[in-house]
Amino acid sequence: MTDTSQDLREETAEGAPELAEHDGHAARLADLEEQLAATRQEVLYAQAETQNVRRRAEKEAVDARAYAATSFARDVLSVSDNLERALASIPAELRGDDKFKGLVAGLDATGRELAAIFTRNGIARVVSIGEMLDPNKHQAMMEMPSDQPPGTIVQEMQPGYTIKDRLLRPALVAVARAG
Structure with a gap:
């Protein structure tokens, strides 16, 4: 073993x-x-x-x-605002005057060209008058008595704009007051 x-x-x-x-x-x-x-x-x-x-x-x-053009577009909006105010301030009798027809036509052409540039770059005006106040697009500056429903925009002091789908500048508006 x-x-x-x-x-x-x-x-x-x-x-x-x-x-x-x-x-x-x-x-x-x-x-x-x-x-x-x-x-x-x-x-x-x-x-x-x-x-x-x-x-x-x-x-x-x-x-x-x-x-990319957002800050530039914001700066150009003031030029557009001033051009619109200039055109709105021209009295009807001066628009018909032969001396001012060229000036008025030039200002109108400049306004149309600026609007075309805005369109090409995706800049659009915010619709305001008659719309309900939207804090994402409008900034209420005051309330006014009106026969419109409360919160309806009855006056636009400064137009608002969007670039593509983003707000570039809110519209400054007056809204209808309740009661």
Whole structure:
């Protein structure tokens, strides 16, 4: 029995390093698989973040192109307002006078050209008179007695404008008073 137990001990001693080595490889393989899964997840997150950054940059570039003229357009609105006031202040008898026909025609042509430029650049006038007050487009400056329903715009002191879908300047208006 001594020989058999000796043989058994030798076989066990010989197999133990192989078994231990196999367990070590299995543990190392499991560790590497976990690292690979974590790395794959990180790569997916990085790709998603890169795609989000790209989309944001594209949207910002589109917005920048669409609204690049916003501050310039605000400045030009005062020129448009002054031109409209100048045309409105010309009395009818001067409009018919031969001496002033050229001046009036030139001012009218300038007003039409300015309106065409506004249209080409997506600048539109806000509709006000007869509309209900919309705080997103109108700024109420005063209330006036009127036969219109309360909150209806009855007078426009200064026109409002939008550029594309954004408000460029609110319309300054008077609204009908309740009661």
